[in-house]
Amino acid sequence: MQRGEKMHYSEFYRTLMKKLELPEKAEEEFTVVIKKLDTDLQFGREIDKLVMRFMFPKAHDIRRFLEKLPFLAERYSVNENTLQFVFLLLSAEVMAKRYVKQNFPDEVFYETVKDLKYKLQECLVCKGYNGTFVPHWFEGFFRLERFGLGRFQYEHTDIDRDITTKSGIKIKKGTKVLFLHIPSSGVPLTDEVRMDSYKKAYNFYKDTPFVKNGNIIFVCHSWLLYKKHYEFLPENSNIIRFMNDFYIYDQYISDEKEDLWRIFGKADKLPYNEMPEDTSLKKAYKNWLIKNDEVGGGAGLIVFDGEKIIS
Numbered sequence: 001m002q003r004g005e006k007m008h009y010s011e012f013y014r015t016l017m018k019k020l021e022l023p024e025k026a027e028e029e030f031t032v033v034i035k036k037l038d039t040d041l042q043f044g045r046e047i048d049k050l051v052m053r054f055m056f057p058k059a060h061d062i063r064r065f066l067e068k069l070p071f072l073a074e075r076y077s078v079n080e081n082t083l084q085f086v087f088l089l090l091s092a093e094v095m096a097k098r099y100v101k102q103n104f105p106d107e108v109f110y111e112t113v114k115d116l117k118y119k120l121q122e123c124l125v126c127k128g129y130n131g132t133f134v135p136h137w138f139e140g141f142f143r144l145e146r147f148g149l150g151r152f153q154y155e156h157t158d159i160d161r162d163i164t165t166k167s168g169i170k171i172k173k174g175t176k177v178l179f180l181h182i183p184s185s186g187v188p189l190t191d192e193v194r195m196d197s198y199k200k201a202y203n204f205y206k207d208t209p210f211v212k213n214g215n216i217i218f219v220c221h222s223w224l225l226y227k228k229h230y231e232f233l234p235e236n237s238n239i240i241r242f243m244n245d246f247y248i249y250d251q252y253i254s255d256e257k258e259d260l261w262r263i264f265g266k267a268d269k270l271p272y273n274e275m276p277e278d279t280s281l282k283k284a285y286k287n288w289l290i291k292n293d294e295v296g297g298g299a300g301l302i303v304f305d306g307e308k309i310i311s
Contacts, residue, residue: 006048008037012093019110020117026130033078033086043076051087055094059142066135081131088116088138095142102144108204111148112141118183125265146181149204150197151189153181156210159219159301165247165311169303176209177217177301182224184262189238194245202306215310218302220246223259225298227251232288239281245309246300253296260285260295 013034017027037044050072054065069087073080092113099109119132127133140146146155157179163171171177178201187193202216210216224239225248233240260268263285267276272290277283289295303311 005041006044008044008090009035012096013089016089016092016113020114022117022120023124023130026120029079029082029130030086030089033082034089036076036078037086040076043072046072047083047087047090051090051094055091055142059091059095059139062139062142063136081129084135085116085120085131088132088135091138091142092116095144098144104147108147108149111150112146112153114148114185115141115153115183118185121186122184126261127266147204148183149200151182151185151187151193152197152201153183154178154201154205154218155181157219159217161249163247163249163301165301165303167311169311171217171301171303175217176212177219178205178210180218180220180302182220182222189242191241194242198302198304198309199306202304206306214305216304216306218304219299220301221297221299223254223262223295223297225300226296227298228288228292228294228296232284233281243300245302247302247311248298248300250299251296252298253294257295259297 009031017030022030037047050065050068054060054062066084066087069083070080073083095113096109099106115138116132119134119137120130123129123132140155146153155178157177159171159173159175159177162173165171180201182189198218201218202211205211205216225243225246227243227248229239229243257268263282264270264275267274272286272293275282275286275289277286285295302309
């Protein structure tokens with residue numbers, strides 16, 4: 001390395017990849033490219049410049065910078081998908097420094113960046129390679145607008161309509177709320193896990209405008225809130241218990257059935273009678289699809305007072 005050159009395969013990246021618990025083969029593939037950034041200095045400079053342009057002054061326009069990676073992958077003879085993931089890992093170093101500056105806990109940083117692992121796992125199941133097929137998704141994390149807090153992720157948004165809950169709580173359009181995302185971590189949505197995340201979110205945001213009159217509002221749009229789950233899933237299932245946390249105020253039918261991959265992986269396009277049923281959820285969904293040929297989702301909200309759900 002020349003004086004002043006950045007060392008890419010540093011303690012930060014070795015620790016990050018171990019903390020993410022990436023599959024061994026994936027870690028090996030990413031490490032090869034990260035080390036190449038140190039041995040091919042021009043390659044390292046070009047990637048560094050791209051990361052800095054993306055992350056400063058604030059993470060922005062990630063699609064525009066991702067579009068430049070195929071050219072660099074071809075020029076420096078590396079796999080395009082691998083380089084794309086390395087770009088995200090390198091951006092995480094800048095993100096980590098901003099967490100320190102904001103006095104955010106290390107635990108929150110690692111819970112947040114673990115979504116890299118979850119998206120990699122999705123890619124392996126659905127596409128068969130180490131990478132991600134939704135790299136643009138990560139911009140919200142790099143902008144410090146989306147955070148992993150326990151089982152769920154949360155980001156800023158405004159409610160898009162006036163809503164009155166069953167208990168009579170009135171929520172006006174434009175109210176600041178937190179959008180709740182459910183990463184595909186594989187952790188069951190048990191009562192303890194869900195409540196732990198709600199409490200972590202409340203404590204993380206308690207000194208912000210998102211807590212008003214002692215309450216915080218979580219909003220979720222997801223296939224998990226499909227009301228017809230009540231017709232074919234057991235009432236004690238974790239999905240049903242998760243649904244019961246919410247006041248579900250909207251429903252939709254998915255004509256393209258685009259969320260079936262979340263249940264069946266790469267088998268989502270098979271004829272219904274050929275879909276696997278190696279889990280109770282797959283079996284229930286397979287039988288439902290054969291009989292009804294319908295899937296959908298919903299939108300719901302939770303009003304939470306820091307200890308319990310109140311509406």
